[in-house]
Amino acid sequence: MSDSYIRLIPDDQRWQPTVEAAASAAAYVAELFYGQGDAVERVEVTFYDRVTLIDAGEYTTRIACSRCEADISLDWLGDVVRENGGASFDSLDVLVPCCGAAAELDSLHYEEPIRFARFEVSAMNPTRARSELDGTELARVAQLLGHPVVQVLAHY
Ligand SMILES: [Zn+2]
Structure with missing residues (x-):
């Protein structure tokens, strides 16, 4: 058994959003992958106290x-x-x-990208055919969070 993740992080390794902005971004990502109200719990928001390695699992x-x-x-x-x-x-x-x-x-x-961040939105086992976010979607996440984001695709 293995799991795929999309990990969305700010492009500044020290930056963190507000809790409210993080929740908005997570809700948007959940909508992209699961449709309204379906299995939303698989999208997680994590704040890290310190700069944290965001790896790509087996992809690295x-x-x-x-x-x-x-x-x-x-x-x-x-x-x-x-x-x-x-x-x-x-x-x-x-x-x-x-x-x-x-x-x-x-x-x-x-x-494969390994990044460092103090915040991430992660979506486990993205269920739509195209797993990566496109430019428009990334821009929307960035707008909701309040900072440019990058995505790391991971597989464990
Ligand atoms: Zn060397």
Whole structure:
């Protein structure tokens, strides 16, 4: 069994909407995927106290160093998260394993987007044929939230 998610996040990793704006955006996303009042509970809103890694699950297949361009193993990222005690970070500063450079986690190159945010709207198992939001829909979510958004498609 596996689950697909759409994760909608502000394009500024520290920005958070108001609770009211978050609820409006979530209601709109729920409408897109489930129709009026149907299974709306599968759309979730999450506020994170700290900057949090928003990953793409199995879709993330490759990480490359932003300094030396060497491949970095996914296991390394898993270890970073484990040592940090979770995916929410006080600081994104790391020493990369390839060349030992000091870098920020959000500066590494990810084959499928990994982003960082303090807020997300996530829709589990999107049920319509086209799962991604188009430009118009993303613009509407951004308008409701009050900030530009990006989407991360994830599969676990
Ligand atoms: Zn490197």
